[in-house]
Amino acid sequence: MDPGRRPPRTVSDPKVRQVGFFAAPEPISSSPPVSDISPSGNSLSPVMIPPPRHSSDPRPPLFPPASPGRRDSLTPSDLFPASSPTASSSYADAEFAFSPGRALRTNSVRPAAAAVTTSSSLPGRGFDLTAAVKASGVPAFGLMKIPSGFSEKVGNASVEVENEQASNSKPLKEKTTKAERRALQEAQRAAKAAAKAEGNAPSVVNATAAAVNVKPPKATKTPTVAASEKKGGGGSERPIEKERKKEVPPPRMQYDDTSRVEKAKRRSVVKQTEARNRVELFRHLPQYEHGTQLPDLESRFFQLDPVHPAVYKVGLQYLAGDISGGNARCIAMLQAFQKAIKDYSIPPEKNLGRDLTAKISSYVSFLIECRPLSISMGNAIRFLKSRIAKLPLTLLESEAKAALKSDIEQFISEKIILADKVIVNHAVTKIRDGDVLLTYGSSSAVEMLLLHAHELGRQFRVVVVDSRPKLEGQRLLRRLVGKGISCTYTHINAASYIMHEVTRVFLGASSVLSNGVVYSRVGTASVAMVAHAFRVPVLVCCEAYKFHERVQLDSICSNELGDPDVISKVPGREEINCLNNQSNCDNLQPLNLIYDALPSDYISMIITDYGMVPPTSVPVIVREYRREQLWM
Amino acid sequence: MWRRSASFILDNRTPNDVASASRPESLALSPPLQSSAMADADANSAYYQTRAAHHGVVTSDWLAQAQAAVGRNPDDLGSVVASEAEPKPASDSGKPFSVIEEFNNWRKQPDLAEAVAAIRALASVIMSSEATTMMELEIELKKASDSLKSWDKTSISLTAGCDLFMRFVTRTTALEYEDFNSAKSRLIERAEKFGEISTKARRIIAVLSQDFIFDGCTILVHGFSRVVLEVLKTAAQSKKLFRVFCTEGRPDRTGLRLSNELAKLDVPVKLLIDSAVAYTMDEVDMVFVGADGVVESGGIINMMGTYQIALVAHSMNKPVYVAAESYKFARLYPLDQKDMAPALRPIDFGVPIPSKVEVERSARDYTPPQYLTLLFTDLGVLTPSVVSDELIQLYL
Incomplete structure (x- = not known):
């Protein structure tokens, strides 16, 4: 529309949309004339939905503002970053970067961890607190039991936590009255005093309540905490720039940061050697010489490591490339964790939730050393950790283990296997007789879809587009041809040639990010762009557990680098392998990207276990899905 | 209704009738239409028939209406409310109950959207149902809505209306109302509200x-x-x-x-x-x-x-x-x-x-x-x- 030509609009009262079930629809006046009927006013909308089962009202008034009981509920949080014996802080960071969005996520599990380094002041926070408050059943004196040895610092840290909570309650500001805020401050002050007093005296470690709210070793290191503690002690509001700093999520492990890489290396199990000639733009990503570590690691298989053998095995398989594909990797990891949990026993004087989380973290950092985590694995790990954190403290060890085991099983069967079936059922409705379907690489969901459509007797042809160096399409092709589907196999270079006869493009995805970007095997984006140019609909099949709330605009910030040699060398073709002896040449920087990011403009539809949605609706799915996962 | 080739009637009358209104050239251009596609008319979708009956096609009734009453407003709300009362007794009659008939009954009303008609039809399923538990009722409703949907696969708003109502039934009742009868009446009440919703939504x-x-x-x-x-x-x-x-x-x-x-x-x-x-x-x-x-x-x-x-x-x-x-x-x-x-x-x-x-x-x-x-x-x-x-x- 032409804004210049439009007269200024009449300013009417803001129109509030009401979706959902609202009670007591007041009858509207039957006079049609303008603008005294606002859509909110007459509230009788056809799409009234009764409220969902869980409380969707996230913020009841924050009642016991400084109740130490809540700190108990923070349990999981602290456990998390700190106490893994093997993982160095930098590795922990790297892992967080992949166990996505530690600061962004809206669940309650680790506010304190966030308090240590950064904090999100997302509105989701209010949510967490209430959940936390509900969960806590610990008497109020829990605060007083600060374990010895942490003395002053711990006191500070815990105060820090308190402050954090105070700041968390900021979004609630409209709801709390001045008096309440006042009370909250008072309580904090009292708490701090108590903590200090208690901190000097040796006291008993209270395994349940107190042990949890301590030990952010990073906190003790960083000067910012101390500073903020001084300010926070005054009970005054935090300065704004402080806030802002906290909103920034922790940086992912950047591999061009030499000091941190050094630190990480010292701790790592897998001895990787850094590749030498790396592309400048991708220096922040890890890249190692390939083929050197495997024998070494294999020989150490029977040495007693902190890493459980099942996990070790899976790690080696990742390293060797025996397990690839998002779902396969994720399932293998979860099953390894299952075994590890089965063999796990709580060390004396330790808390299951805390110790197990630490263990899992160490396993995860081992797996990261073998191959960077995929986003789906990050989500699965996040799920597992939140499950561990939510275990009731009263549970016996065996019960807790059994519960976790069944949780993992449920995750595998519901979020992965069943989800694939649902996706297939949705997607098959989009295959008509006479279609020519194109797929790129090898995606398990797409393969299931094609086989299912074939079973249903649809008449269609498949074009499998493949690319070097992995040539994954060949295995897919073999299976499809084996089932009697007529196929065409071609190279990605021929995509623009073959595309004109294609009617649908089906793609798999490693992850779908909340701006609708599909993160997938390198080459996917080119195929989708060609398809878009030919006006061929592009359908992406992706299970909802691979969705992530991160936003990514390019393939640079977060990616994985493969072995650069495999693209420069073609096995069995000596005559064209002229780069062999130049790998150490200074002005040659080979680059083998594993993933690329496909912008949402090129995607017609994303098929998930929640149905077929446009790429613009990914954030909605992420929101709903997270909630479900939290409340499940 | 549409079989009586609406435009045919119109064209016959064009010269004298429509002169007052802005007269479309196209009318003059298109010669009298004598039925060529009529033979395979049975293939026409029910969706289209509804449309034709409602508003789409220039029908003879419409012509008559348009000629007779210049000032009368066909979208008069009162008439809807009055006519709503009629079909209800029909569902109590002795003959076996059919959703589709019911739906057809409802959608005859000029101002009622198809989705609303579907919801009304489903509501009458509830009314006539002899189910004693919520589960039975749900199954019965599911069947009814499926038959309604498969009866006319082409109509989108019919499908949407059925889905919407089923959603409402499954989301509400089992959770909130213990008493079956009150739940039932709640559902019926709800369905009746949809009638006004459709006009209200337009407003x-x-x-x-x-x-x-x-x-x-x-x-x-x-x-x-x-x-x-x-x-x-x-x-x-x-x-x-x-x-x-x-x-x-x-x-x-x-x-x-x-x-x-x-x-x-x-x-x-x-x-x-x-x-x-x-x-x-x-x-x-x-x-x-x-x-x-x-x-x-x-x-x-x-x-x-x-x-x-x-x-x-x-x-x-x-x-x-x-x-x-x-x-x-x-x-x-x-x-x-x-x-x-x-x-x-x-x-x-x-x-x-x-x-x-x-x-x-x-x-x-x-x-x-x-x-x-x-x-x-x-x-x-x-x-x-x-x-x-x-x-x-x-x-x-």
Whole structure:
């Protein structure tokens, strides 16, 4: 529309949309004339939905503002970053970067961890607190039991936590009255005093309540905490720039940061050697010489490591490339964790939730050393950790283990296997007789879809587009041809040639990010762009557990680098392998990207276990899905 | 009703009757239509029949109505309320109950949207049901809605209405009401409310869209949509100065009816033949269309010709506004035009068509979301991408 030509609009009262079930629809006046009927006013909308089962009202008034009981509920949080014996802080960071969005996520599990380094002041926070408050059943004196040895610092840290909570309650500001805020401050002050007093005296470690709210070793290191503690002690509001700093999520492990890489290396199990000639733009990503570590690691298989053998095995398989594909990797990891949990026993004087989380973290950092985590694995790990954190403290060890085991099983069967079936059922409705379907690489969901459509007797042809160096399409092709589907196999270079006869493009995805970007095997984006140019609909099949709330605009910030040699060398073709002896040449920087990011403009539809949605609706799915996962 | 080739009747009368109104050239151009597509008329979809019965086609009743009563408003609310009372006893009668009959009963009412009729029909299933538990009732309802849906696969709003009501049943009852009877009556009450909702939703949409109609603007309208009519009517009543271009809407001539209604409101109207859209587009400030269904991508399914108008408008940077009630939101996701069950209709070309010549008889097309600017719904003014968000929240 032409804004210049439009007269200024009449300013009417803001129109509030009401979706959902609202009670007591007041009858509207039957006079049609303008603008005294606002859509909110007459509230009788056809799409009234009764409220969902869980409380969707996230913020009841924050009642016991400084109740130490809540700190108990923070349990999981602290456990998390700190106490893994093997993982160095930098590795922990790297892992967080992949166990996505530690600061962004809206669940309650680790506010304190966030308090240590950064904090999100997302509105989701209010949510967490209430959940936390509900969960806590610990008497109020829990605060007083600060374990010895942490003395002053711990006191500070815990105060820090308190402050954090105070700041968390900021979004609630409209709801709390001045008096309440006042009370909250008072309580904090009292708490701090108590903590200090208690901190000097040796006291008993209270395994349940107190042990949890301590030990952010990073906190003790960083000067910012101390500073903020001084300010926070005054009970005054935090300065704004402080806030802002906290909103920034922790940086992912950047591999061009030499000091941190050094630190990480010292701790790592897998001895990787850094590749030498790396592309400048991708220096922040890890890249190692390939083929050197495997024998070494294999020989150490029977040495007693902190890493459980099942996990070790899976790690080696990742390293060797025996397990690839998002779902396969994720399932293998979860099953390894299952075994590890089965063999796990709580060390004396330790808390299951805390110790197990630490263990899992160490396993995860081992797996990261073998191959960077995929986003789906990050989500699965996040799920597992939140499950561990939510275990009731009263549970016996065996019960807790059994519960976790069944949780993992449920995750595998519901979020992965069943989800694939649902996706297939949705997607098959989009295959008509006479279609020519194109797929790129090898995606398990797409393969299931094609086989299912074939079973249903649809008449269609498949074009499998493949690319070097992995040539994954060949295995897919073999299976499809084996089932009697007529196929065409071609190279990605021929995509623009073959595309004109294609009617649908089906793609798999490693992850779908909340701006609708599909993160997938390198080459996917080119195929989708060609398809878009030919006006061929592009359908992406992706299970909802691979969705992530991160936003990514390019393939640079977060990616994985493969072995650069495999693209420069073609096995069995000596005559064209002229780069062999130049790998150490200074002005040659080979680059083998594993993933690329496909912008949402090129995607017609994303098929998930929640149905077929446009790429613009990914954030909605992420929101709903997270909630479900939290409340499940 | 549509079998009596509506335009045939119209054409016979054209010379004397329509002279007063802005007289469409196309009428004179198209010679009397003597039935060529009539032979395979049975293949026409029920969707199309409803449309024809409701508003789409210029029928003889409509002609009579239009001639007789200039001042009478066919969208009179009172008549709906009065007529609503009638079919209810029918469901109590001795003969075996059938949802489809019930639905057909309901949809005969002129002002009742199809989705609402479906919901009413389902409500009468509840009324006549002998189920004693919620589960039984749910199963019975499910069956009824499935049969209703399979009876007419082409109608989107029918499907959407059924889904919506089923959603309501499954979401509410088992959770909240312990007592079966109160739950049952609650459901029936709820279904009855839908009747008023459909008119109320139109009112809301009309109010919302007033901000977008400015003095001196030219609006291009395609098809006869009750919502769009309500929008224009409200704008006219609030003394806005605008003019309307109506497309003819060829086989059904829906544009004629709309132009007639608008002329009654003293809105300046110009009729265009369908192929003159691009020709007039630079005079147009905005395009207003209704929708048969709003699909999950945010695109709409509407009367044939909407897509090309949207394309032309898009290429000339004119906004395309869609007025649609939220019960038309359907969990469908067509990828292209052929991705829906086609709703077929008869097309008269005036001259006999050789049997070798194929005729495209589809009655509607799909407009992808990127060509739409805004959707006016009773949930508010939405961008196309929000539709999916609403649907996800509704159905997940």
